[in-house]
Amino acid sequence: MSKKKILITWPLPEAAMERARATYDVIAHGDKPQITIDELLETAKSVDALLITLNEKCRKDVIDRIPDNIKCISTYSIGFDHIDLEACKARGIKVGNAPHGVTVATAEIAMLLLLGSARRASEGEKMIRTRSWPGWQPLQLVGQRLDGKTLGIYGFGKIGQALAQRARGFDMNIHYFDIYRAKPEVEAKYNATYHDSLDSLLKVSQFFSINAPSTPETRYFFNKETIEKLPQGAIVVNTARGDLVKDDDMIAALKSGRLGYAGLDVFAGEPKINEGYYDLPNTFLFPHLGSAAIEARNQMGFEALDNIDAFFAGKDMPFKLA
Ligand SMILES: NC(=O)C1=CN([C@@H]2O[C@H](COP(=O)(O)OP(=O)(O)OC[C@H]3O[C@@H](n4cnc5c(N)ncnc54)[C@H](O)[C@@H]3O)[C@@H](O)[C@H]2O)C=CC1
Numbered sequence: 001m002s003k004k005k006i007l008i009t010w011p012l013p014e015a016a017m018e019r020a021r022a023t024y025d026v027i028a029h030g031d032k033p034q035i036t037i038d039e040l041l042e043t044a045k046s047v048d049a050l051l052i053t054l055n056e057k058c059r060k061d062v063i064d065r066i067p068d069n070i071k072c073i074s075t076y077s078i079g080f081d082h083i084d085l086e087a088c089k090a091r092g093i094k095v096g097n098a099p100h101g102v103t104v105a106t107a108e109i110a111m112l113l114l115l116g117s118a119r120r121a122s123e124g125e126k127m128i129r130t131r132s133w134p135g136w137q138p139l140q141l142v143g144q145r146l147d148g149k150t151l152g153i154y155g156f157g158k159i160g161q162a163l164a165q166r167a168r169g170f171d172m173n174i175h176y177f178d179i180y181r182a183k184p185e186v187e188a189k190y191n192a193t194y195h196d197s198l199d200s201l202l203k204v205s206q207f208f209s210i211n212a213p214s215t216p217e218t219r220y221f222f223n224k225e226t227i228e229k230l231p232q233g234a235i236v237v238n239t240a241r242g243d244l245v246k247d248d249d250m251i252a253a254l255k256s257g258r259l260g261y262a263g264l265d266v267f268a269g270e271p272k273i274n275e276g277y278y279d280l281p282n283t284f285l286f287p288h289l290g291s292a293a294i295e296a297r298n299q300m301g302f303e304a305l306d307n308i309d310a311f312f313a314g315k316d317m318p319f320k321l322a
């Protein structure tokens with residue numbers, strides 16, 4: 001029997017590519033430049049399934065133009081805010097994601113941002129690289145310790161909990177808000193205090209980590225009004241999605257000192273980011289590094305392929321979204 005043909009929109013780590021090639025006739029778009037939507041739609045005509053990334057924005061207008069032969073899309077990400085699931089359902093397209101491989105890697109990046117923001121790591125690095133370090137001084141780049149501080153986690157899912165575990169190792173106090181309260185045994189595991197409202201969480205959060213998905217409910221929730229409820233000088237970390245934050249409000253609060261520091265891995269409109277961030281000293285900025293660990297990227301590939309394998313076997317995708 002001839003192999004099914006799949007399009008992979010970016011080459012993945014070799015372990016995932018090898019597995020894909022063993023089962024499928026693979027068309028992998030070259031790394032540069034990124035596949036355009038028109039190229040994607042054109043190539044889709046000659047394949048049986050699509051393995052896409054978060055870069056390919058599959059909004060309704062794109063899904064509506066997908067050729068009829070495509071009934072399976074698997075995304076190499078847990079986030080699925082780039083795919084219009086309702087439009088997929090309407091076209092009878094099955095969709096799956098890659099939800100587990102990212103967890104530890106992204107929690108590590110959130111921890112790095114917390115620590116690096118508290119201890120002003122990027123300012124120190126810049127001082128050395130610009131050859132402007134005058135030598136050790138008692139008041140130079142003085143930050144603060146994490147131990148004994150309260151970390152508020154917004155979205156206590158897989159990454160939020162993995163961050164809690166790491167932050168416990170730094171003796172932080174864990175508080176959280178989520179639309180679903182965690183089971184008692186989960187709260188006990190992280191010694192986590194539940195808040196029944198975002199406002200209540202904000203009030204106690206000397207450190208605040210954003211770990212909820214981008215949805216119509218969460219989009220731009222972090223804005224002037226929210227920031228005003230945090231303790232003076234609070235530190236915020238975002239490894240979720242950039243559009244949860246109203247950039248202009250965050251930048252104004254960082255400039256005024258209302259917010260002490262921001263550690264950001266994700267930005268609205270990546271890779272173009274709000275100009276205001278570039279020259280702010282009290283920011284620690286990463287180019288969407290959350291899942292960029294080989295263990296994560298391999299597993300993401302396997303999970304994305306598991307969905308496609310199940311689809312062709314006539315089964316439900318293991319990580320089914322639609
Ligand atoms: N920076 C990066 O490279 C990465 C970013 N991400 C982002 O992190 C997000 C979270 O990932 P996981 O923890 O694995 O997802 P998850 O689904 O395990 O957890 C998300 C949590 O947010 C909660 N939530 C949903 N809506 C909410 C709301 N309105 N208010 C409060 N809580 C709400 C959910 O109930 C759930 O507990 C992803 O959706 C993705 O956007 C994920 C992986 C890598």
Ligand SMILES: O=C(O)C(=O)CO
Binds near residue numbers: 054077078288289292
């Ligand atoms: O899996 C996701 O949603 C990501 O953002 C990958 O880094």
